[in-house]
Amino acid sequence: MNLKDKSILITGGTGSLGKALTSHILKNSPDIKRLVIFSRDEQKQFDMAQEYPVSEYPQIRFFIGDIRDYDRVKRALKGIDYVIHAAAMKHVPIAEYNPMECVKTNILGAENLINACLETEVTRVVALSTDKAAAPVNLYGATKLASDKLFVAANNITGWNPIKFSVVRYGNVMGSNGSVIPFFLKKRKEGVLPITVESMTRFNISLQGGVDMVMHALEHAWGGEIFVPKIPSYKIMDIAEAIGPECDKPIIGIRPGEKIHEEMITSSDSFYTYDLGKYYTILPATHKWNLEEFISSFDAKRVEDGFKYNSGENDDWETVEGLRKLIVEHVDSDFKV
Template identity: 35%
Template sequence: MLGTGLGKRIYTGDNLINISDIRYLPRWVVFIIDISILIVSLLLTYFVIMKMKSRPYDVFNYTQVSVMTVGINVLFMYLFKTYAGVIRHSTFIDLLKIMLSCLCTAAVLFILNLSFITFRGEKILLNSFIALYFLISAMFLFMFRLVVKEVFHFAREISRSDLKKRIMVLGTDEQSIAIARAILDNPKLPYHVVSFISTQDSTVGIGLPKILGKTIVSKDWFLKNTKEDLDIEGVIMVKESFEKEAMDEWIGYLLEKDLRILKAPSVQKLRSTDNANFIKTVQIEDLLNRKPIRLDNEEVKKRHFNREVLITGGAGSIGSEIINQVAKYSPSLVVVVDQAETPLYEVELQLREKFPHVKFVFVLADISNKQRIEPLFKKYNFSMVYHAAAYKHVPLVESNPQEAVRVNVLGSKNLATLSSQYNVNRFVMVSTDKAVNPTNVMGATKRVAELFVQSLQNLPENKTKFITTRFGNVLGSNGSVIPHFRKQIEKGGPITITHPDIVRYFMTIPEACELVLHAGIMGNGGEIYVFDMGQPVKILDLANRMIKLSGFEPETDIKIIFTGLRPGEKLYEELLSDDAKTLPTNHEKILISKDPVMSFEDINGLVMDMLASLETDTKFEAVAKIKTIVKEFKSNNSEYESLDK
């Protein structure tokens, strides 16, 4: 069948027919071509045998022998359906069918020959004729398919390469070759593979062996040439093929050359997806991500399978990801609490579609309202409580400290005391690195919550294990710096940074939530877990890389403006307090921070005093009471600095 577009163009008189537009030849056309090849093979065999001064047949005449030979071959070609495949997509199976049909033809002719010799003492054909015909016919049928395949491939490359983006493939390993083959075999992709880049240093320029017909160029040759000399628009890489250090090094090279950086999934992921658009542009998250933590998922599954789980802040970035990870382990019930109506509704729609087998209950409630929360503990038998609800935006919380106390302190107090009262097995609180030596109200209120939650652990009647997780900035979370920068770039700039020297630790949302889940099963109660977050990232460097990855030049296309530190903001975040000690766990990337603790009587009295006058206190009075509890809380670039004098 010819493409419908091709038939229309012939009818309308368009003589510029592109061979790559032909979808495939009809089977009967392929069959006729194959028969023609058999006839040519037979004639060539006759010619060779005659040149050897031999008579190829004895019993039958030339016409009878020809009809018999071709007829037997056609019969086996029909039986093996050698004409059924699409020629330009011929595989080893198609070639095997041809070989079998020709081999069976030769075998039948040999058997007929042997029969006539046995009963009549004469040969139908010379054995050398049969063998030569087998070799020539099989070879010509092979060649026909290989030529058609190459012609279509060449025509497609020629006709579409000018319209596609010219790219190189980074690496010559199996993953990179498989991705290159996937690009070459998919005409819908807007990319044309020019060559491969060897990741090894070499003095050889061009001239290394080819892969898939594409030249391999050495690393040093690539680095010596400019973008214009290379005549490409971008480079594609398989992220899983590179260590983080090597990937960062190559990203640096490519950004210097102003090349577009593309990423492709591993071969395993490519096989498991039907999405043709598997090539994505490298994002800044790819550069900041580290090797994921690998822990005992079986133990996590045991802790959640067929259990009832409560998750607060479920409509937020962290809370919603915790739900996703918990739901994979088939809990009997997941109760999701949040006070943000629209985000909670959106999360509900997503989760019910993604996990139809899991029972969810979505509760619109404020965790500071104990009368609203306690009925949930009465009704359900929670095994795990994940507390991710909090006010977290530093400048906003700095201006509204009373609300921070109400949600971050009172809300945490309500959930923790109810968990102990109703014998919840484990209570896991999500905290922040801003709680360490806090310089802002948000971090200080989270530290108060940490102290209160820890104090419950040693109460005589308590059976709940209280666990705290503390980590840094989360990539892509609501209000985080990367989505903010991305929006500013989309608007054409400028990018606003508070200070040229400000640095932050980063981790991905799945990473953060995996830590939360594993901390829940590792803890014996009372621990604060901190995560080895690698090296801190300079926000100015982050902005520059994001601009370059978006195809722009910093300061030329997108300006960067420094606005000054915001109230309560630090230049450097800390994961451990000055007087904290760390203990190792059974995983090298997770540590226990041994921060100073307070007795329940002391912290409860201070918290109750603070909450008693919360409605009437001014914001300065509220902050002063927080400072009474958190002695190391020293305000920075804030109106509350006067309270520290």
Template identity: 45%
Template sequence: MLQGKKILITGGTGSLGTALTHRLLKENVGVVRIYSRDEWKQTQMQEKIRDKRLRFLIGDVRDKDRLSRAMEGIDVVFHTAALKHVPVAEYNPFEAIKTNVIGTQNVIESCLDNEVKMALAIGTDKAVSPLNTYGATKLLMERMFTAANFYKGAHKTDFLCVRYGNVLGSRGSVAPKFIEQIQKDGKITITDPRMTRFNITMKQALDLIFRAIKNGKDGEVFIPKLKAYTVDELKNAIIEIIGKKIQVQKIPVRPGEKFHETLINKDEIAYTFESKDDYIIRSPGVETLSDVKSRNLKKVKFTEPYSSDKVELINKQELKDIILKEKLL
């Protein structure tokens, strides 16, 4: 599928970008270009992954000229670059717009200018009925990518997205935050133990990305079928693994924080199909009956939003097994 291809990853030194790089190198790709603005992270990554197929390019998605030059000769682009932390975007909205929205426009136009064959953007649950600035900018990112299929004219680039919540164990997600708090202060801060979150591991996220690349069509958004957990159950699982009494401190809900995660809202259900592993939102006007049949897609049967409080919950023992398997502790 990607054998021999030339790949570029925006934001390639992040948690997902690093994991994706490892996976791509196993797929025998031709070249992987890491495009990011942090020279220290690039230096660290270069020392850890020694492979002659890797190229490291300093640059920002805000800089279209530099981005376009980096895409010369590229076949596939993975767009992972973003300002991702909810409070950061909430207090720096103009900066979030420059990176997440204008940066995405630069990615799209650079892909078209360089005749890239396929571009895939990494979305988030927070883009669904957004409550905060980060979610609003990621909603625009996703809409721009799906709309690019109408904007591109005679260019051949296919634009698609994947959408999921925080990867368990990724920087900024709740599990490593709890672990860091315990190791530093011997206590956990928690907003509301009844909050729920979808559970997705890095392997599941990468599998989703590769399914989308293999099976996706213009303008589609791939969303994985997932289970969820309560924040309280995650806290209990981590404490039991550590094996000592931990103080729990209640704190206010952060600005823009949702009680439950939603991956498909009520209005999107009409355009949502499903395969064995994923839900697929198709742009209005492009869903054809013959295409749906040839891919064995079925209209979804649910009528309520696909949210983390309406799916099967993972119990404490299952969470402990996942945490240990993912080597978070």
């Protein structure tokens, strides 16, 4: 995607994916006009600024702010063309214990961003979702489902404005902050890897896979799509075996709000879901563009009624040895069993 002379803002830009997006954009589009890192954590912004000093990266800006603060969000969007929305409260147990804080960030923050984008010159918005937003059983998933709905429906109120809102939904990002692999790598030093449920499975995507999907949506979305990648799953016992084969693996039970298998497309979504080849897309029930033109442009094929996509019934699985190679490649280059 040609980003020459464009200005991009990343909310939650100091997070794992925000940093990966920053690296990708600066490497592939050095002629970008401006890249704004918007987040509320000053320490993370300070640390990231050491990696990207203004003397070497004059395009980058660091903007302290909270998506709960509409005025600050609107100020940050001045002169911005594209927005990637990665800011969220995402830890399931913390959200269960602090529900309104999660609602304020993930739902009200999404509404603030949408309204501010509609009032500025932004032309494209890509919001990050999660597999936990499909048939949610925890508060985090429920807030992200509400956020997805807000971004999809925002296309209905654009009026004359050419702005397009879309969503990308994917599973656990390998090595991201708070995810199971860094947790197990840390616990391995203690000789114990706590297992919730032996049958648990999860989808797996690399940081670069997440970045590629965001950039795909930024370039190709017509407005209102929820993009879902075709990615492998892994079994929790396989990831434990890959990291600590000699470790004790006590069963501690499922945590509040946790699923045994994650789902990204429910059977109820199947009536609006199309296969695009590398990705699936869940289309909005109402849209401003012509469906037949969309199908023709992307060679899209509607999935069968009742189709669902979950980590426990996937056709593509990571192996123990394959997981070890991925850990070395994407998480810890010094990892050895």
